Amino acid sequence: MSRLVIASIGPASTVQDGGRHGAQRYGLTVSGAMDRLSLAAANTLVGNEPFAAVVEVGPFGASFAARDGAVRVAISGAPRNADISGSPVAMDTSVTLKDGETLTLGFARGGAFTYLAIESGIKGEPVFGSLAVNARAGLGSPYPRPLQAGDEFTVDAASGAPDLRIELPKPSSGPIRVLLGPQDDEFDDANKALFLDSEWKISATSDRMGYRLEGPAIKHLHGHNIVSDGTVNGSIQVPGNGAPIALMMDRGTSGGYPKIATVITADVGRLAQTSAGTAFRFKAVSMAEAQDEARKFAQLIRNLPDRLRSADTVALNIEALSDANVAGYAVSAIDAGTWQVAAEP
Amino acid sequence: MSATLPPPRLLPSGDSAVTVEFSRTIDDDANQRVLALDKALAASPIDGLTESVPTYRSLLVHYDPGKIGFDALGEKLLALASQPLPPATKARRWRIPVAYGGEHGIDLEDVAKALNTTPDDIVARHVAGDYKVAMIGFTPGWSYLSGLDKSLQMSRRQNPRLLTPAGTISIGGIQAGIQCLAAPSGWHLLGRTPVRTYQLHRNPTFLTEPGDRVTFFAVDHKTFEEQDRAAEAGEIIAEQVVA
Numbered sequence: 183m184s185r186l187v188i189a190s191i192g193p194a195s196t197v198q199d200g201g202r203h204g205a206q207r208y209g210l211t212v213s214g215a216m217d218r219l220s221l222a223a224a225n226t227l228v229g230n231e232p233f234a235a236v237v238e239v240g241p242f243g244a245s246f247a248a249r250d251g252a253v254r255v256a257i258s259g260a261p262r263n264a265d266i267s268g269s270p271v272a273m274d275t276s277v278t279l280k281d282g283e284t285l286t287l288g289f290a291r292g293g294a295f296t297y298l299a300i301e302s303g304i305k306g307e308p309v310f311g312s313l314a315v316n317a318r319a320g321l322g323s324p325y326p327r328p329l330q331a332g333d334e335f336t337v338d339a340a341s342g343a344p345d346l347r348i349e350l351p352k353p354s355s356g357p358i359r360v361l362l363g364p365q366d367d368e369f370d371d372a373n374k375a376l377f378l379d380s381e382w383k384i385s386a387t388s389d390r391m392g393y394r395l396e397g398p399a400i401k402h403l404h405g406h407n408i409v410s411d412g413t414v415n416g417s418i419q420v421p422g423n424g425a426p427i428a429l430m431m432d433r434g435t436s437g438g439y440p441k442i443a444t445v446i447t448a449d450v451g452r453l454a455q456t457s458a459g460t461a462f463r464f465k466a467v468s469m470a471e472a473q474d475e476a477r478k479f480a481q482l483i484r485n486l487p488d489r490l491r492s493a494d495t496v497a498l499n500i501e502a503l504s505d506a507n508v509a510g511y512a513v514s515a516i517d518a519g520t521w522q523v524a525a526e527p
Numbered sequence: 528m529s530a531t532l533p534p535p536r537l538l539p540s541g542d543s544a545v546t547v548e549f550s551r552t553i554d555d556d557a558n559q560r561v562l563a564l565d566k567a568l569a570a571s572p573i574d575g576l577t578e579s580v581p582t583y584r585s586l587l588v589h590y591d592p593g594k595i596g597f598d599a600l601g602e603k604l605l606a607l608a609s610q611p612l613p614p615a616t617k618a619r620r621w622r623i624p625v626a627y628g629g630e631h632g633i634d635l636e637d638v639a640k641a642l643n644t645t646p647d648d649i650v651a652r653h654v655a656g657d658y659k660v661a662m663i664g665f666t667p668g669w670s671y672l673s674g675l676d677k678s679l680q681m682s683r684r685q686n687p688r689l690l691t692p693a694g695t696i697s698i699g700g701i702q703a704g705i706q707c708l709a710a711p712s713g714w715h716l717l718g719r720t721p722v723r724t725y726q727l728h729r730n731p732t733f734l735t736e737p738g739d740r741v742t743f744f745a746v747d748h749k750t751f752e753e754q755d756r757a758a759e760a761g762e763i764i765a766e767q768v769v770a
Contacts, residue, residue, distance in 0.1 A: 206580045206589075207565075208725065208733040210667045309727065319667045319708065320727065364538035364546045409553050410664060410671070412580040412587025414544045436582055436664030444541030447592075472542035473592040480593050 184251030186300055187334040189284055192242025194294075194389070195329045197304055197322055198431075200233025202312035206435045212415065213314040213321075214431050216295050216390060216454035219483065220259035223348050224299035226486040227256030227276040229341075235304040235313040237329065239296045245286040246298065248279035252340035254301035255279060258348070260293030260455055275347040275493050276301075278340045293455035302338035316432060345493035348486065357465035358453050360418065360443040361472050365408060368440035369420075373400050377426070377442055378464055386458045390432040393453065399424030402440055410438040416445030416453070428453060446472040448479040535560070535585075535608050537601045542592050547604055548585040553701060555673060557584045558661045559612060562738045567607045573600065581737045582662045583671065618659070620740040622766040623705065625696045625718040626751035627653075632696070632718035641681060650745055652676045653696075653717060658703055658741040663733075668707030668725030670735045675703040687713030694719040694755075696743065705735070718745075721754035722765045729761050 198221070201214025215221035215238055222232035237244075243262075246255070256276035257264060264271040264287050271277050271285065273296075279285055290296060306313040306323030315322030325333055366374060377400055385394035395418075406422040413419070417429040419439040428445060429437070445453055446467065456462055467475075538546040547564060550557030565581045568588070575594030580587040590600055627650045628635040639646045658672035675698060683699045688711060691697070695706040699714030706712065707724040720743075724734045735741070746754070758764045 203589075204578055205667075205733070206578055206587075207663065207737070208667060209663045209665055209669050210725075318710075319725075361539050361541055364540045364548075409551065409583050410662070411546060411548070411582045411585045412540070412544075412664070414540050414587070414589070416541055434665040435580060436662065441540070444539070446542050469539060469542065469597050473596060476542045476592045 183336050184253045184281070184339050185249040185334045186253045186255070186279075186337055187247045187249050188329055188331055189245040189247045190331050191244040191329050191333075192240050193328060194240030194242075195244060196238055196315035196317070196327075197235050197306070197325060197329070198238040198314045199235040199312055200314075201431065202310045202314055202316070202321070205310050206412070209435050210310065210319060210321075211316065211433055211435050212431060213316040213390075214312070215297065215314075216431055217259055217293075217297070217451035219350070219451050219479070220295070220297045220455075222483045222486055223258040223274060223350055224256045224297040226490065227258070227274070227346050227348055228254055228299050228301040229343070230299055230301070230303050232483050232486065234299070235306065236300070237298040237304075239287060239298060241290045241294045243286070243288050244298075245284050246279070247284040248281055249334075251281050252342075253279045253337055254340040254343065255285065256299045256346075257287070257296055258299075258350075259296040260290035262290050262296055263288035272347065272493075274350060275345060276343075277345055278342070290457075292457055294457065295454065300335060300337050301341060301343075304335055305337075318432070346490050347493045349489045349491060351482070353455075354452065357463040358449050358456075359446045359467045359472065359475070360416075360449075360464050361446060361469060362443050362466055363441070364411075364444070365440035366442050368402050368404060368408065369400065369442055370403055373402075374442065376400060378466055381461045381463055382426075383461055384456055384458045388458065390430055392427040392429050392433060395426045395428065397425075400426060400442065406439055408438055408440050410436045413437050413441070414444060416447070416450045417441045418443045418445065430454060446475055448472075448475040534605055537604065538585075539597065540587060542597075544587055544589045545597065545600065545604070546585050546587050547608060549608075550584040553583050553661075553673065555659075558659075558673065560608065561586045563610075563612050564604070564608050565737070566613075567610065573603050575600070580664075582664060583673070618738055618740045619736070620742065620768040621735065622768055623720050623722050623741060623743050624746040624750070624754060624764065625654075625720050625743045626748045627718035627745055629748060631692075631748065631751065632716050634697075634715040635717050638679075638681070638698075638715050638717065642678065649679070649717065652679055653698070653703075654743045654745060656703065656742070658743075660735050660737050660739045660741060662737055663724075663735060666706075666708050666710045668705075668723070668733060668735070669710070670705040670724055670741070672703040672705065672741055673701075675701055681715070683713040684715065687711055691716060692719060694721060694723070696720055705741070719751065721751055721758045722763070723758050726758075726761070729763075734763065734765060
């Protein structure tokens with residue numbers, strides 16, 4: 183057995199997985215990774231099930247040291263500088279730490295959460311099928327609390343599998359899509375329009391329970407108290423002060439404020455990875471479109487293994503190219519066989 | 528119950544959940560229909576349904592849109608919800624000890640003053656109540672009770688407290704509550720119970736279920752301390768009354 187020891191880690195970093203389902207009727211919320219696609223990508227890179235437990239690293243830096251043997255890991259999610267003894271490690275790749283080596287992650291450059299998956303997974307005692315940390319309920323394993331320097335995971339020795347990378351679709355920069363409801367009838371048309379047409383920013387006081395939105399005050403038709411009813415990941419409730427809160431994975435299972443809209447499943451992770459202070463907009467979509475997107479999102483996650491590539495071949499990735507804005511006009515004329523990243527102007 | 532129950536409203540809660548709303552207000556009949564639909568779904572599961580969450584007035588149904596679409600699920604839910612209510616079955620009843628007032632119920636005296644009576648009278652009215660667990664929500668084990676004496680109904684605190692103790696027994700609006708974990712609350716704190724409605728590694732992990740009946744009885748603070756230690760060690764403490 184090897185160990186992966188946390189040499190340093192910032193706040194808001196916890197063990198998370200696909201979440202804890204089946205006990206919301208008892209007030210136990212789902213928790214789980216804020217960005218499920220990145221969770222699944224990191225796990226896929228090291229051959230784990232997509233929703234296995236990983237380290238969800240918050241916006242600050244962290245470093246992980248292999249002890250008593252090699253440890254194979256992968257990173258995906260909010261981009262950051264990463265290196266092993268000064269040798270850079272790219273996002274969305276797997277890498278094997280030799281015994282004694284340390285992987286160092288910098289601050290998130292955009293977004294908040296980066297996922298560190300460990301080959302063979304994190305060992306712990308699941309509750310309702312999950313190791314996810316829910317600090318308020320004292321749940322999570324092996325550490326039912328935010329991670330600290332000195333915490334460690336006992337892991338199987340690295341398999342020696344080659345380093346891989348995963349080609350993810352270019353993240354959309356479009357609006358965060360919502361379905362209106364369940365309580366959009368608690369708002370008049372002008373206030374619904376105000377919600378949909380305004381620019382919003384995520385407040386720095388946001389956390390895994392909820393993202394507070396800064397923008398115009400949204401007024402209710404009949405006041406802000408409704409009889410408590412159930413919440414979901416992405417419910418956008420509007421409390422008395424008119425400042426909406428998007429409920430995230432550690433939300434209360436019920437709430438007593440009207441919910442004007444709900445972020446579609448495919449976009450909850452994008453909202454989670456929107457940095458505090460970055461302006462964004464919402465866009466209302468139909469149920470048919472939202473469910474179609476949810477099915478595509480589930481399929482994308484199921485088919486992630488098809489997106490694995492050897493880390494030492496540089497295949498053409500037009501999405502990444504246009505994202506990095508290095509190719510511009512030349513993209514359509516590129517000869518995929520000869521084009522090299524190193525040849526960029 | 529009349530044969531022509533008004534159909535509930537189906538409110539989309541995103542692409543993977545639907546709120547089946549029976550009433551906009553706290554209403555015992557609506558809650559009965561919520562719990563009946565919840566039971567009906569448990570008895571004859573719909574493929575693609577992943578979890579249901581009863582509340583006072585609505586049932587939140589989580590589902591996988593890869594397995595069933597909104598329209599198809601909605602039809603099935605409406606059909607089930609239109610069924611006449613099954614005859615009431617004997618509910619479980621819990622007798623729950625409470626240490627009222629003092630450090631355990633810091634609002635008891637203020638509530639008495641506001642209602643122009645004595646703390647003892649407030650306690651007497653609170654223990655006289657016959658409550659029903661209408662829903663469990665917000666944090667693990669937090670049991671929302673219907674059946675609060677009308678004379679004890681008062682609006683919530685202007686300034687919610689950021690932290691109230693585990694085991695808090697409180698009232699807010701027309702609701703009464705058993706709170707399991709320390710949590711923020713805007714309700715009035717009457718006392719504390721040693722009973723854990725949620726305790727990991729105990730069988731059962733969750734003590735109360737929506738639909739259970741609850742009555743309270745007063746214990747002195749010394750008894751509370753003893754029971755609290757026993758509860759910490761895994762004892763249930765609450766007395767289950769077999770009807």
